[in-house]
Amino acid sequence: METVTKKVWSPSTEQVCEIELPAESIVETALLELDYPVGGLHKRKIAEALAERFSLTDEQTNAKLKSENGPRAFNFHVGKVTGTLIRSGKMMKTKSGRRDINREQVSEEIGVSKQDSDDSRNTPEKSIERNYQLIRRELATELLQKIKNNxxxxxxxxxxxxxxxxxxxxxxxxxxxxxxxxxxxxxxxxxxxxxxxxxxxxxxxxxxxxxxxxxxxxxxxxxxxxxxxxxxxxxxxxxxxxxxxxxxxxxxxxxxxxxxxxxxxxxxHNVGVSVEKTYEIKRVDSDYFTENAEDS
CATH class of the missing domain: 3.40.1350.10 (Trna Endonuclease; Chain: A, domain 1)
Structure with missing residues (x-):
């Protein structure tokens, strides 16, 4: 894993030292792959999830920037990358101040990337499935908000x-x-x-x-x-x-x-929702053509 060196203040030794943290590109990928619940995650929860994913030590997660009163170096590091992703439109701030992934933009970019690398993996059926899942997540967010308002x-x-x-x-x-x-x-x-x-x-x-x-x-x-x-x-x-x-x-x-x-x-289970549209995906019935060819 690619890393960067950060000068920090260590709570355990109460001295300034250097630690290795995951590079910004590694953190960015992890942020986009993180499993965000409906409504997003608090930035502290995001840092905790990434620290667990990267198997960071207590020294790496608790080290402070500049002094004992400074913010945690890793949390600040993650926040900096999160800010970059928010400015690029790949992530967003929710009304409650949490962070969430911009699924529509990320899905589009992933779709383009997959199409460039392997057209067979970006079939129309997969595009429909991807957008279907996006619609479900947006609907889930709307449902929870309706419940909270009642x-x-x-x-x-x-x-x-x-x-x-x-x-x-x-x-x-x-x-x-x-x-x-x-x-x-x-x-x-x-x-x-x-x-x-x-x-x-x-x-x-x-x-x-x-x-x-x-x-x-x-x-x-x-x-x-x-x-x-x-x-x-x-x-x-x-x-x-x-x-x-x-x-x-x-x-x-x-x-x-x-x-x-x-x-x-x-x-x-169709509680609080109704079906707006239904799309049927059909395929060629090979048996039909085989049976009729044998009869002729």
Whole structure:
């Protein structure tokens, strides 16, 4: 990996020293390949993700510019490259101040690059698929914004509607009734099967920041208090690592659904969306021509 040398202040030695960081071209490629959730990532989260990707040491990630009061050298390095990408149009700032990739421009450039290097990899079908995925991501962003602009009661109803479409709830009447229960720290109770042999408790939170372990712990406690084994915790934001780890290690079966997953499920199960256009891709039916040739 190509690197650059930076003069920094080391917190561990409390002295000025030199460290190696990934070159700007390497950081740029990593930024464009990063998996951005719907709504983008905070710049600190981007730096953390890249530090993990490059397997940087604590010395490399914690070193400061110029003095102990300066910014982290690696974060500043990533921010500088991010700024260049924003000015070029490949990345953008969201309204909430996060950073996101400009998928339309990057997709176009990738398409042109692939066509120049290998025309067979840039077929019309692949172009359609690429643009289809772009439309889905833009739709997902719009859906989450609509949810955040609505009421908590609406969000709880939306969650019930979605789970019903996914096969939970028995009858729609049952699903709507449990969606209005919302007591004991539980926002909804829905049947796990048509006969209602098992139930699933639901927690639905419209949060801006990531959900930590305490709310998930409280939810698991509510399940335990009701003698229920299964729960679904849904948020419009995301879950931090501690929350995910707690859910995985819990004795209960708890599914965590973040904003990106929620929007994808809504699109896949036609909740809050409608079909605008449908394109059919057809091919030659070789059997038709073979059978008719044999008959003649």
């Amino acid at each position: 009421t908590p009661t609406f969000f709880e109803k939306l969650v019930i509607d979605l789970l019903f479409k996914m096969g939970y709830g028995g009858s729609r009447e049952d699903a709507q009734a449990v969606g209005r229960s919302g007591d004991g720290g539980i926002d909804g109770i829905i049947k796990a099967d048509p006969l209602g042999l098992n139930v699933v408790y639901i927690q639905a939170k419209r949060w801006e920041g990531n959900v930590g372990a305490p709310p998930v712990r409280d939810f698991v406690g509510a399940l335990d208090g009701e003698g229920v084994q299964d729960g679904i915790f849904i948020t419009t934001s995301d879950f931090n690592p501690a929350a995910k780890e707690f859910a995985e290690r819990s004795s209960k079966r708890v599914i965590l659904i973040n904003g990106s997953q929620l929007a994808r499920y809504m699109i896949d």
